[in-house]
Amino acid sequence: MAERRESDSRSLLRRLRDTLATPGGGQDRLDHITHLIADSMHAHVCSIYLFRDPETLELCATEGLNREAVHQTRMRLGEGLVGRVARTGQPINTGDAPSEPGFRYMPETGEEIYSSFLGVPIQRVGEKLGVLVVQSREAREFLEDEVYGLEVVAMVLAEMTELGAFTGDQNGIGATHRFPVMFRGTTGQEGAAEGRVWLHEPRVVVTNPVGDDPEAEKVRLEEAVATLQAQIDEMLIGSAAMDKEQRQVLEAYKMLAHSRGWVRRMCEDIALGLSAEAAVEKEQSTARARLEQSTDAYLRERLHDLDDLSNRLLRLLTGQGQDTGADLPETPVLVARNIGPAELLDYGRRLKGVVLEEGSVGSHAAIVARALAIPLVIHAHRITNEALNGDQILVDGDQGIVHLRPEETVANAFRDKIAMQAEAQKRYADLRTVPAMDRSGQTVRLMMNAGLMADLPSLKSSGADGVGLFRTELQFLIRSRVPRRGELAALYKRVIDAAQGAPVQFRTLDIGSDKVLPYMKPQEEPNPAMGWRAIRVGLDKPGVLRMQLQALIRASEGRELSIMFPFIAAPDEFYTAKAMLLREIDREASLGHPVPCDVRVGAMLETPSLAFAPDSFFAACDFISIGGNDLKQFFFAADRENERVRRRYDTLDVSFLRFIETIVARCAANDTALSFCGEDAGRPIEALTFAALGVRTLSMRPASIGPVKHLIRRSDLGALRDVIETARASGAQSVRHPVTAWLASQ
The missing domain is CATH 3.20.20.60 (Phosphoenolpyruvate-binding domains)
Structure with a gap:
């Protein structure tokens, strides 16, 4: 039975991958995918909801619901069962959807005849992209294997969304890394700068979410994990000069890297058809969603350990970010989730600006940025997910605003501002x-x-x-x-x-x-x-x-x-x-x-x-x-x-x-x-x-x-x-x- 489940799952994932190679627009692919999933899971309905903006989900494709509702039905984050899945990052599986707390009836979809509901998040390493839903007329809860299989499918959809598989249609859904984006953050250090993005820790792009040979993928994973464990062990050997608390942190790091459960779950994902890289990201995303909901400060701290270990493992598997030989652009603007003061000082005054997702106005990085007189914007939420190395970027430290891939009219107005400031500084000299x-x-x-x-x-x-x-x-x-x-x-x-x-x-x-x-x-x-x-x-x-x-x-x-x-x-x-x-x-x-x-x-x-x-x-x-x-x-x-x-x-x-x-x-x-x-x-x-x-x-x-x-x-x-x-x-x-x-x- 397990072998059949793995075979069915791998077959579905290969069919999804083949969809990428099929000519057509993003909407055609979405429509085809919902049909494939509904057919494979013997469900009456399969629907894909994607984020139109950070607070709004939109029905983008469906098999089984009214087609007229596509791109018309929207809901806020947290609204209805779909909104709950998106907000929490956790699946909802019920045989009686209308009785669930927060259920929202949407008459335009014609879903009132479907009792069972299974919704799983489409997410990638903390980035919420949407929700994948299957429904059936009979009142039943979906089996654990079915839930797990749908999560694997959602992981592939997340990677396909990241790679732009569903962009290019007239609805403008999910288009990443292509269009102008403005981020409104917090001023960390005043000043204005124009330059090119330099990612402090470039995100690993998984280009092969589906694995053809599960055994070969498992071998790749196990070899990369062994290398990672050896690196952690080496760090511990060199920790003799560290104090007790630092060594305890490394010990916790080692324990996580040697976790059999972590490796076992990734191997199970591979058996269902994921590549080694996609399996690492799936477990990272799942654990992240769970830990982010925790009220335990210790567990939330472990989130950073998990992210770091997963990213190290991904770099080992893909070779990305390891001795690439890439040089800083002529006008580098550093973009990072966060950065320590020593690392920022290593870049020094070569940087034109700094943009961080985290940090604070009194943090180490802010202090160093002020010392180096570098414009700094903090709390630029999700910019590391959106930015790519070499992207044009404008940093307005005075207003706490960042323009990524700006339109020419915005860039020209910004250059006028910089020129005026430079002219004023000449007068002040x-x-x-x-x-x-x-x-x-x-x-x-x-x-x-x-x-x-x-x-x-x-x-x-x-x-x-x-x-x-x-x-x-x-x-x-x-x-x-x-x-x-x-x-x-x-x-x-x-x-x-x-x-x-x-x-x-x-x-x-x-x-x-x-x-x-x-x-x-x-x-x-x-x-x-x-x-x-x-x-x-x-x-x-x-x-x-x-x-x-x-x-x-x-x-x-x-x-x-x-x-x-x-x-x-x-x-x-x-x-x-x-x-x-x-x-x-x-x-x-x-x-x-x-x-x-x-x-x-x-x-x-x-x-x-x-x-x-x-x-x-x-x-x-x-x-x-x-x-x-x-x-x-x-x-x-x-x-x-x-x-x-x-x-x-x-x-x-x-x-x-x-x-x-x-x-x-x-x-x-x-x-x-x-x-x-x-x-x-x-x-x-x-x-x-x-x-x-x-x-x-x-x-x-x-x-x-x-x-x-x-x-x-x-x-x-x-x-x-x-x-x-x-x-x-x-x-x-x-x-x-x-x-x-x-x-x-x-």
Whole structure:
């Protein structure tokens, strides 16, 4: 019986494959396929539903239902039994479809006479393509073998859809890799770039979903699995220098690679007619759909292990992505699901832009992209499924939008934008050597943010007055182990040397939240942005913080040293960290090492609580730096990773500006220097408004210094202050419109 099932399945899959070679359009193929499946499974109905857009399924072909309903019947994701299959990625098998929860009756299809229903997802490695359905008049559940066989057929349909077998018809269904696509993501780093796609980990394309010789396919699979297992074992042999947690991760990796159940299921898929590659993808897709529904964080983490192992196995089977010798295009734009900081740094400034499916605005990749001044868009959902190496791509980091294979009119408009930005930067170059002084003679210090030695040449070319924020965590994030004190001291010394006397404010380690060190155990927290991060980690794990402070002291070589501690929420955190620094200075002096001639110690004000600390706290700080990105999200209770709320609240809201004024007043009363650091500091209108309210030091990315300086020099801060006061007195919720109207009149 099993042999007959395998024979029938292989026969059907071969007939499906032959359909690809049959002349005709995509609709003809779909119609022929539904007839073949219904006939093979002795079902009265076979229907194929494909996604017309990410939220809408459309009946694209049917054998047994009313033909007039094709391309007319549509449903939302999750709607009806078909929509449920699509949403969950799991089959539905019932002998009484109308009694199932969520059943939707569609009178135009004429399906009311069919009781039994079996629907399986058409999916490929996390990419949902549609749903395959068979129905019969008699009330019965389909057998387990029939369900499994239909899943195998759906896998082949997924590969055929991916290869474009059903495109080219007038309905425009499922056309991938051919037409212009726009992705709306999140701004990770501002800027605009045009280039060609370079996939960090190119997806493997399975061109032979059906296997002619099951035994030969099994041999291919077993040989590839053996090679994969040997590679994993080799990684473990070389893991002696790793810590316990890293080794545990590799052990879990090995256990999955040696799983007999995994290999057995793939062999069963091959017996039913799939090629070795298609069998790997089927099991990857099935497991992915199951794990994505899990609420267990550990199981969801294993999803990444499964994906990585499956992709390694596919590369072994196909040879794709292994020493292909392909070179980066002249204008590469990196496209990836995610990427580590070290890998991104390896590409360096050769990249014109970066587009990620995952990531966050505070992630390692975002920090490196800002350091390299590369436009970055994150949360570009499904772009790795759609993009191919060499595709034309436009990255609008300002708007968080990506255009893949754009139409010429879109590309021309985008090039005009880039040209205008380049022209503006040329004009700003003339301002490099002049101060940011307004018309009344008031001067604003404009500092730059940095995190790499490569940033330091920008200190001169941008016209910055110094480094207002040097992010020290990058040197920890790009290593697989904790850097040594000597390595850090040498780096910090080069930074101070390169600044040539200009001030540099070093921020101690800001890790935790979404910035987890490769050698640090991730902490499962319900709200990591408000969890164990920054100074909280430093005080709980003082060894690394002490080592970093020692490196900074030695790097100063007797010169001035400015250090600020991040994410201070209560004065005691600052006092404890400052006392630690002073003890390390005393210790270095007792060892006969040179110590800084002057030490300035500051705190980053990123939580509203700190603005209301006692005067004694402000008096104890040599300077305060407002961390605008975090402060704004906590002030408005609006997660900056959440696109639905992050743009909802305006920085120039009168309540937020009143709060900034409170901080300005507290610092002025205690003679404490104040600066504003964050994305808004580099936005000209916001920067000008902060300066008018009394914040006279702003720290931003180097490319923003020219535009901000230009606007300050053509404005009168006192007159703008009057505009702001008038707007607030009128009851305005935001001063943005009055400020922009005033600027337009100047």
